[in-house]
Amino acid sequence: xxxxxxxxxxxxxxxxxxxxxxxxxxxxxxxxxxxxxxxxxxxxxxxxxxxxxxxxxxxxxxxxxxxxxxxxxxxxxxxxxxxxxxxxxxxxxxxxxxxxxxxxxxxxxxxxxxxxxxxxxxxxxxxxxxxxxxxxxxxxxxxxxxxxxxxxxxxxxxxxxxxxxxxxxxxxxxxxxxxxxxxxxxxxxxxxxxxxxxxxxxxxxxxxxxxxxxxxxxxxxxxxxxxxxxxxxxxxxxxxxxxxxxxxxxxxxxxxxxxxxxxxxxx
Amino acid sequence: xxxxxxxxxxxxxxxxxxxxxxxxxxxxxxxxxxxxxxxxxxxxxxxxxxxxxxxxxxxxxxxxxxxxxxxxxxxxxxxxxxxxxxxxxxxxxxxxxxxxxxxxxxxxxxxxxxxxxxxxxxxxxxxxxxxxxxxxxxxxxxxxxxxxxxxxxxxxxxxxxxxxxxxxxxxxxxxxxxxxxxxxxxxxxxxxxxxxxxxxxxxxxxxxxxxxxxxxxxxxxxxxxxxxxxxxxxxxxxxxxxxxxxxxxxxxxxxxxxxxxxxxxxxxxxxxxxxxxxxxxxxxxxxxxxxxxxxxxxxxxxxxxxxxxxxx
Numbered sequence: 001x002x003x004x005x006x007x008x009x010x011x012x013x014x015x016x017x018x019x020x021x022x023x024x025x026x027x028x029x030x031x032x033x034x035x036x037x038x039x040x041x042x043x044x045x046x047x048x049x050x051x052x053x054x055x056x057x058x059x060x061x062x063x064x065x066x067x068x069x070x071x072x073x074x075x076x077x078x079x080x081x082x083x084x085x086x087x088x089x090x091x092x093x094x095x096x097x098x099x100x101x102x103x104x105x106x107x108x109x110x111x112x113x114x115x116x117x118x119x120x121x122x123x124x125x126x127x128x129x130x131x132x133x134x135x136x137x138x139x140x141x142x143x144x145x146x147x148x149x150x151x152x153x154x155x156x157x158x159x160x161x162x163x164x165x166x167x168x169x170x171x172x173x174x175x176x177x178x179x180x181x182x183x184x185x186x187x188x189x190x191x192x193x194x195x196x197x198x199x200x201x202x203x204x205x206x207x208x209x210x211x212x213x214x215x216x217x218x219x220x221x222x223x224x225x226x227x228x229x230x231x232x233x234x235x236x237x238x239x240x241x242x243x244x245x246x247x248x249x250x251x252x253x254x255x256x257x258x259x260x261x262x263x264x265x266x267x
Numbered sequence: 268x269x270x271x272x273x274x275x276x277x278x279x280x281x282x283x284x285x286x287x288x289x290x291x292x293x294x295x296x297x298x299x300x301x302x303x304x305x306x307x308x309x310x311x312x313x314x315x316x317x318x319x320x321x322x323x324x325x326x327x328x329x330x331x332x333x334x335x336x337x338x339x340x341x342x343x344x345x346x347x348x349x350x351x352x353x354x355x356x357x358x359x360x361x362x363x364x365x366x367x368x369x370x371x372x373x374x375x376x377x378x379x380x381x382x383x384x385x386x387x388x389x390x391x392x393x394x395x396x397x398x399x400x401x402x403x404x405x406x407x408x409x410x411x412x413x414x415x416x417x418x419x420x421x422x423x424x425x426x427x428x429x430x431x432x433x434x435x436x437x438x439x440x441x442x443x444x445x446x447x448x449x450x451x452x453x454x455x456x457x458x459x460x461x462x463x464x465x466x467x468x469x470x471x472x473x474x475x476x477x478x479x480x481x482x483x484x485x486x487x488x489x490x491x492x493x494x495x496x497x498x499x500x501x502x503x504x505x506x507x508x509x510x511x512x513x514x515x516x517x518x519x520x521x522x523x524x525x526x527x528x529x530x531x532x533x534x535x536x537x538x539x540x541x542x543x544x545x546x547x548x549x550x551x552x553x554x555x556x557x558x559x560x561x562x563x564x565x566x567x568x569x570x571x572x573x574x575x576x577x578x579x
Contacts, residue, residue, distance in 0.1 A: 095439060099437065101362065101373065102350055102353070103354075106355060119354055120343065121343045121347060121349045122340045122342065123340065124281065124282065125369050125438075127281075129277075129439050131276060131439045133277055136278060137281070140342065141342060142341045142343035227274060227275075231274045235437045236366050238436040238437050239433070241447035242437060242447050242450045243450060244447070245448055245450055246429035248451065249450070249452075250425040250426075250454060253301070253425070254305065256492065257302060257305035257488075258305065260481050260482075260485035260488060261309050261314060263309070263311055
């Protein structure tokens with residue numbers, strides 16, 4: 001059933017990794033709609049993943065995580081490759097927005113995080129700040145790029161291309177409140193089946209105030225290359241400490257200068 | 268809190284050569300202005316010649332900074348002014364996010380440039396006035412207002428020399444964001460390098476030779492400060508578990524230590540011959556100033572290179 005998209009409401013993705021089959025339809029749909037050429041083809045010799053990472057040409061990336069135990073005597077104990085369609089998390093407290101000096105990174109009327117290409121001047125401060133390694137530079141435009149959550153499609157009342165293309169509905173798009181409800185139901189179902197390792201990531205406000213693109217994971221976040229609650233810090237956490245050390249150093253430097261340069265009487 | 272352990276999954280911003288040299292010249296520009304102000308305010312009248320050298324050094328080093336910053340923007344260089352002015356519809360006006368060191372730095376650079384330019388021009392005018400005269404340099408212009416101008420400029424200079432370190436810390440990069448020491452470390456290193464630079468310049472200006480010993484002494488104090496901060500820096504990144512990433516840059520760290528060591532060796536002579544309540548120091552450092560200054564400046568550059576490239 002199509003979602004009615006209304007400006008002023010919060011939208012996002014709920015990506016259920018337990019039903020991702022690694023088909024990469026999301027990657028293809030994203031590239032097609034957003035006219036991304038993709039990087040030069042390369043063979044990474046690591047599973048079926050030859051995309052490698054999110055970057056300026058890959059706004060969706062299906063991660064293949066080798067989670068099969070080395071000892072196969074127990075036939076993997078029901079564990080296999082973990083697959084996860086990664087994307088910009090559209091964080092509620094977004095590190096990229098926090099540090100962007102030009103105001104190029106904004107929150108849209110759909111509560112998503114968007115980089116205005118005509119404003120971005122390529123300083124790369126957002127690249128240094130994004131804890132998910134999402135944002136990357138496009139060398140030809142000299143600007144930072146990432147998933148827009150198909151801002152143009154949302155404005156036209158269409159759901160994002162990746163969610164539209166996902167054959168297993170691993171990627172669900174919709175109003176955030178509805179997605180959160182669906183995620184809770186799915187988690188409860190999995191846990192009732194004894195899959196106790198299943199957990200939601202970014203569903204609540206413990207990680208960057210909550211993520212508009214949140215996940216159901218089948219292992220701990222670090223396994224997927226996601227910082228856990230303890231490691232999810234905003235860049236500004238170091239503002240005060242950094243400046244205080246600078247200030248103390250400045251005071252000691254001035255005192256040192258006064259000691260060295262002070263008048264010592266006529267020669 | 269000193270312990271900032273974190274597991275990082277972040278991409279490197281590719282801040283490389285332009286940013287390295289920007290950090291280097293920002294440290295020298297800010298440091299030189301601060302030292303020149305101190306020489307003028309608390310030094311002997313005969314320190315005025317060295318103070319003017321400091322103002323010249325500050326201005327020339329500053330001229331390079333916007334060029335490097337703009338070049339680093341590559342294809343978007345023509346949008347550099349977006350740092351200062353917000354053009355987002357509905358949010359137009361001046362851009363000032365005080366919590367973002369890059370914004371603060373751009374504004375400090377812009378305002379400090381006025382102070383550096385005026386002080387360099389004043390020094391030039393004073394040098395022209397004093398041309399051909401023998402004895403101490405003439406008094407600076409502006410009286411108490413002139414000194415107040417230097418003090419404000421000096422405060423901005425200290426901020427300019429240190430914010431680059433804070434900028435690195437206010438990120439999610441390994442090493443950079445695992446410590447609070449970088450702002451102080453870059454400032455101490457910038458002051459040390461500036462003392463070495465003014466000392467180097469004073470070799471070629473006889474009137475400024477009077478301040479040579481004092482500059483080496485100051486350099487020594489700054490280097491002690493730098494050494495303490497360097498130790499604190501390593502303690503914090505070891506605690507965070509990211510120190511291993513910088514081991515491959517050991518030669519750069521050693522070069523930075525050579526710079527610190529050179530400052531201390533040169534300063535040791537000055538501290539020893541400090542006069543007891545009387546005669547001014549007109550002695551030269553035991554070690555050749557040229558070699559010492561170049562090693563110190565190389566150390567300043569190496570320190571920044573080691574920090575910048577550690578995370579990338």
